[in-house]
């Protein structure tokens with residue numbers, strides 16, 4: 001192994017050796033190449049004529065087996081150069097004279113040597129490449145998990161969806177074990193551990209096991225000093241205590257023998273899952289020594305000293321690493337690590353008090369229970385009384401009995417010192433934990449207060465203040481931070497992308513637009529998305545504004561408004577919809593918004609700024625095309641819709657106007673009417689006209705009173721707009737607002753034809769309805 005690595009290592013002294021060898025033995029004249037056949041001849045000659053020289057050379061070759069990289073590269077270059085030269089000149093540069101024989105032999109030796117070296121190098125490189133490949137095939141480390149496409153973080157749509165469907169079931173090593181069915185169940189997981197043979201230290205199964213071992217450790221920590229000092233172990237309950245002790249020992253043993261040696265570990269950034277390696281890794285650790293020591297069977301000495309000699313179990317306390325490991329792992333795993341940290345600090349405090357209580361009781365029994373006012377009187381529950389005393393002294397709360405002897409004074413001094421130093425540190429830690437846990441909330445509250453104070457100073461209307469408050473509340477509820485970027489900015493770019501993808505994956509997987517986009521583009525875009533929250537009724541963008549950003553709906557609904565006065569809902573967009581891209585891409589040659597978009601309820605959107613979008617898609621022409629195509633589709637859709645609307649309105653047009661003086665009835669008609677019977681159809685027709693005439697007449701309505709706003713200023717036949725105020729009772733006794741359509745001009749000679757009208761807006765104070773009518777004069781005078 002050592003020789004091999006020495007051979008592979010390439011060092012400079014060897015280069016010197018080869019250089020000196022070349023210098024001493026070879027001084028090739030320029031252009032003294034020999035061809036292949038000559039080379040063979042020369043080799044033969046060399047073998048025949050110069051055995052000593054060759055052996056010398058061979059020995060030198062052996063010494064320079066580990067050719068330095070620099071030299072090897074140079075030699076390779078030389079060789080390549082030589083080969084190239086030889087291609088062109090070999091036919092011309094022949095072995096010229098016998099005086100060059102020696103140099104040619106050396107040349108051949110050199111080439112042979114270089115060939116060997118190249119072969120050796122190739123072999124070494126191949127082996128190294130294979131080794132690296134094998135490593136890369138190992139399972140990824142947690143830090144690479146999120147970016148591993150195999151793991152489902154590939155942003156291309158199909159894997160995206162696949163990722164959502166991925167189960168947590170880790171397939172067992174196929175070489176050793178078939179995949180475990182139903183691996184979600186506890187037993188499935190246990191089986192999977194058995195099949196995999198090694199354990200992932202970050203998995204729940206291992207942490208659950210750690211919890212069990214930690215409980216055993218706590219049991220030992222608490223019970224050993226307790227039973228050693230307090231009279232809680234009696235002849236009757238000794239078997240129970242022993243059973244508990246040995247159960248804990250059994251768990252210790254299982255941990256040391258079967259669990260810890262199977263733990264995967266990280267080496268050079270890769271998880272090592274080979275059982276022999278994991279075992280070796282554990283054995284080499286300091287923890288292993290401590291674990292083995294903790295299992296020291298000193299209890300065998302019970303046979304000599306008796307079972308009440310609990311100090312023999314003190315080595316069990318050496319397994320403290322498990323306690324720390326458990327809390328560290330849980331700290332990384334749970335959503336509120338503050339609780340875990342508090343629990344750990346509290347455990348330390350309680351344990352110190354426990355030890356102090358045991359010491360106080362031991363001291364009291366040594367001095368004699370109740371012998372003076374300081375020692376424990378022996379009345380009541382000894383443990384509770386002593387624990388109370390220890391708490392008082394450690395925290396310096398309450399009145400402590402005065403020590404009467406030096407030993408007692410010494411004990412009290414130690415207790416107080418412990419209280420001052422150790423407890424002060426622990427309580428300080430607790431305060432830090434609480435402050436950290438609530439810091440973001442405190443900051444949020446401060447910000448809200450500042451914002452409201454500012455608005456109050458500026459006399460901002462109350463309803464607006466209420467909206468701001470609502471925004472703060474909703475944003476906090478949704479994100480638990482007001483400045484997401486502050487947290488993210490501390491992370492490396494790669495990790496930020498991974499997190500962003502993980503966070504936004506649900507939404508992005510629903511964005512139809514991204515289904516056809518390049519994955520790399522998505523990775524770029526995802527970091528540039530900024531979350532924004534809109535309240536019900538908020539306008540996200542308005543028609544005609546300059547478009548500076550586009551949006552993706554994360555949650556909630558937004559409405560695209562269009563038509564006259566933007567009262568028509570063109571579309572309701574939900575999760576995964578994209579809007580605002582038309583003006584960004586300046587499709588119709590203009591960068592204005594083509595529609596108004598407003599939030600229906602509370603909406604969570606992602607915003608993508610124009611500059612970011614342009615920067616990202618600059619290198620992705622395909623994506624640009626897709627975006628443009630989709631934008632064009634929308635524009636076309638809107639245009640079609642507008643055309644259809646116009647058509648419908650034209651179909652529904654109503655001609656209204658003032659009654660026009662009927663022309664004088666011709667005399668002939670009067671004569672005919674006198675002749676025909678009064679009830680006959682002819683008389684009816686002559687009197688009331690045909691059906692169609694009647695219909696038209698009926699639509700000539702006696703409408704609203706004229707208002708000053710009624711103006712028709714256009715030329716004959718040219719449509720124009722006019723605002724009519726109509727009283728509902730005047731408008732054909734109708735009550736509905738849409739009857740504003742029937743508003744007319746009061747001009748005697750004028751009929752107006754409504755070709756467009758705006759729906760009812762609302763009634764004014766004087767009980768009139770306002771509507772906008774587009775008219776053109778049908779006839780006049």
Ligand SMILES: Nc1ncnc2c1ncn2[C@@H]1O[C@@H]2COP(=O)(O)O[C@H]2[C@H]1O
Nearest residue numbers: 547570571579580581582583593594595
């Ligand atoms: N008919 C429609 N259906 C859905 N979305 C639309 C429709 N018309 C316009 N939009 C979107 O509303 C956006 C308004 O701003 P833009 O014009 O930038 O981009 C527009 C489109 O993304």
